Amino acid sequence: MSAETLPGVSEFPWRRWAAPFAWFSALAGLLIVMPHLGPLFAAIDPEAREPIYRRDAFVDLLTNHLLLVAVASTIAIVCGVSAAIMVTRPWGRDFLPLVSQLASIGQTFPPVAVLALAVPWLGFGGLPTVVALVLYGLLPIVRNTLVGIGEVDPATREAARGMGMSPSQVLFQLELPLAAPIILAGIRTSVTVGIATAAIGSTIGAKTLGDPIIAGIINGNTAYILQGAILIGVLALSIDSVFARLLPSRH
Amino acid sequence: MTEQVRIELKNVSKRFGGDTAVDDLSLAIATGELCVLVGTSGCGKSTTLRMINRLIEHSDGEIHIDGQPIREINEQALRRRIGYAIQSTGLFPHWTVARNIGLVPRLLKWPAERIEKRTRELMALLGLKESEFNGKYPHQLSGGQAQRVGVARALAADPDILLMDEPFGALDPITREALQDELLRLQARLSKTIVFVTHDMEEALKLADRIVVMNRGQIVQQGSPKELLSAPADAFVESLLGGRDRGLKQAGLIRVRDVMHPTGARRQTTAAAVGADDDLRQALSVMLLHRLSSLTVVDERDRTVGTLGVDDIMQRKSVPADKTDKVQTSLEASDDATDAPGTDARKGDAVDADAADNDTAPATPQERRDER
Numbered sequence: 212m213s214a215e216t217l218p219g220v221s222e223f224p225w226r227r228w229a230a231p232f233a234w235f236s237a238l239a240g241l242l243i244v245m246p247h248l249g250p251l252f253a254a255i256d257p258e259a260r261e262p263i264y265r266r267d268a269f270v271d272l273l274t275n276h277l278l279l280v281a282v283a284s285t286i287a288i289v290c291g292v293s294a295a296i297m298v299t300r301p302w303g304r305d306f307l308p309l310v311s312q313l314a315s316i317g318q319t320f321p322p323v324a325v326l327a328l329a330v331p332w333l334g335f336g337g338l339p340t341v342v343a344l345v346l347y348g349l350l351p352i353v354r355n356t357l358v359g360i361g362e363v364d365p366a367t368r369e370a371a372r373g374m375g376m377s378p379s380q381v382l383f384q385l386e387l388p389l390a391a392p393i394i395l396a397g398i399r400t401s402v403t404v405g406i407a408t409a410a411i412g413s414t415i416g417a418k419t420l421g422d423p424i425i426a427g428i429i430n431g432n433t434a435y436i437l438q439g440a441i442l443i444g445v446l447a448l449s450i451d452s453v454f455a456r457l458l459p460s461r462h
Numbered sequence: 463m464t465e466q467v468r469i470e471l472k473n474v475s476k477r478f479g480g481d482t483a484v485d486d487l488s489l490a491i492a493t494g495e496l497c498v499l500v501g502t503s504g505c506g507k508s509t510t511l512r513m514i515n516r517l518i519e520h521s522d523g524e525i526h527i528d529g530q531p532i533r534e535i536n537e538q539a540l541r542r543r544i545g546y547a548i549q550s551t552g553l554f555p556h557w558t559v560a561r562n563i564g565l566v567p568r569l570l571k572w573p574a575e576r577i578e579k580r581t582r583e584l585m586a587l588l589g590l591k592e593s594e595f596n597g598k599y600p601h602q603l604s605g606g607q608a609q610r611v612g613v614a615r616a617l618a619a620d621p622d623i624l625l626m627d628e629p630f631g632a633l634d635p636i637t638r639e640a641l642q643d644e645l646l647r648l649q650a651r652l653s654k655t656i657v658f659v660t661h662d663m664e665e666a667l668k669l670a671d672r673i674v675v676m677n678r679g680q681i682v683q684q685g686s687p688k689e690l691l692s693a694p695a696d697a698f699v700e701s702l703l704g705g706r707d708r709g710l711k712q713a714g715l716i717r718v719r720d721v722m723h724p725t726g727a728r729r730q731t732t733a734a735a736v737g738a739d740d741d742l743r744q745a746l747s748v749m750l751l752h753r754l755s756s757l758t759v760v761d762e763r764d765r766t767v768g769t770l771g772v773d774d775i776m777q778r779k780s781v782p783a784d785k786t787d788k789v790q791t792s793l794e795a796s797d798d799a800t801d802a803p804g805t806d807a808r809k810g811d812a813v814d815a816d817a818a819d820n821d822t823a824p825a826t827p828q829e830r831r832d833e834r
Contacts, residue, residue, distance in 0.1 A: 370552025373517055373625075374566050374615070375542035388556050 234449035242269050252434035264423040264435045276419040280405045283344030291352030299360045318350035322408050326415050340412030348401035355397025359390025399454035406447040468493045468655040474523035483509045485679035494653040498666040501676035507659045515544045545616030545624040549631045551608045553600040560596045566619040584614040606637035626658045663702045675699050714743035722759045722768035735760045
């Protein structure tokens, strides 16, 4: 992700990765500068007793926020893509309506409601947040994988079988490569929405960038709300800019 | 069963739910034969073809390849030794032309160098300039070029059997004709056992050693193009053959050279000319166009070699007396005792697949048939 760690830096396509680089620099800059912006936030919200959120370091909140999203997205990607692959196989076709319906329900269900329902079983903290994020993030991934595989020309699939490709060769050499851009677009939507949604985990005790926002609402401290919102926004845009580069530009 | 029968279908049926797509069909296809299945859509010809490489499993009966029941062969292994070309080509859109052609050899785990060499060979064989097409993607090809790649891909692992499902059906008439000629040229060199499905009787007449007419899942009639044209089994076959156009189609199977009067004979030269290797249908067309009852016949270098009159066409032996069973004819091809120059040429080319041999290979189906 970061340019410095890649080998052959001289050949690294700087121009292509300029936007993600700029966004991540901005994010890092904000993390460093934010704690020293007391006077600025005091000016924005003069009534606040303490203009900068200091219960946790922003870096810790961001790290934990990202961790929650990463865990949830990984689960959603693995489950979503494999479920979609399964129901497009001849033996799983019967489950196609069921899976697409379940994924839709997962998204229509508000994450806050999922949290409220999950707490009695899973307690407070990160776990129920991850569950809510997984449920919420499944639909775009399932739907896009289904569309991507569905868009493979049946004649091409037929030819592949007729040439003597095994079902797994058809999947890995034909269907998934052709569906990849569409699947990646689904993952992009899912992850970006997940970053924004993870903030509500703060309402049930998960440590996220939502903490300053919740604290700000409770204490009537606009400065806190702004600090949390800005960081979440810049984080979402940074990650999104990486996906924008990963998606192949149409040739 | 003799060893020369390559594909044999014995009382084969296919039912989809309650519908019978193929009904108790028996067919033996000889080694080196180009067998064309013709019929209207839904007659079961495509189903029959796809049962041979097990894309569709037959419900009843037995299908043998080289004497072995195909159910005993692993389906992927079976398909890798049978070439398969379809109308929409089914090329992989994310693979280059070269990679598409090398698909089956890669499945068979050939070494990379051998695949590369074979791909080059096939591109040359199909008239695809390597430098131009190697790295192209399917969407950059014209319909005809894509179909050439499709045929090259089908031939890549040098299969003995080639299944072709309306491969030229979506092409414009000129490209289609060019590819039909190409297929005949290839077949003259490679002598594959080809099962070709089409709904176009014209195409069948042009390509086939044997035509199998199907209707409602059954064989209505089978035989050489000449046999079909001279004695259609029923009204259905006759309508497929074009009804009143049948006479012209029959004339299309006979070469001017075989009917004309060689030069020095009685008639004078005329204004319009026809080639000695053209067929009688073309000769009649030239006559109609120029309102002539007699034509000069010229060879490929425009030298007068004879004359052709309307009465020569009318008085030719009413039916091309080719009553030989086509299976038999093809079987003779593997027999050294045969003296048919056409089949000899085909055998020779199959052994020494070199472009130079093209000169000895008959260029058109008419020639091939007549030389037998």
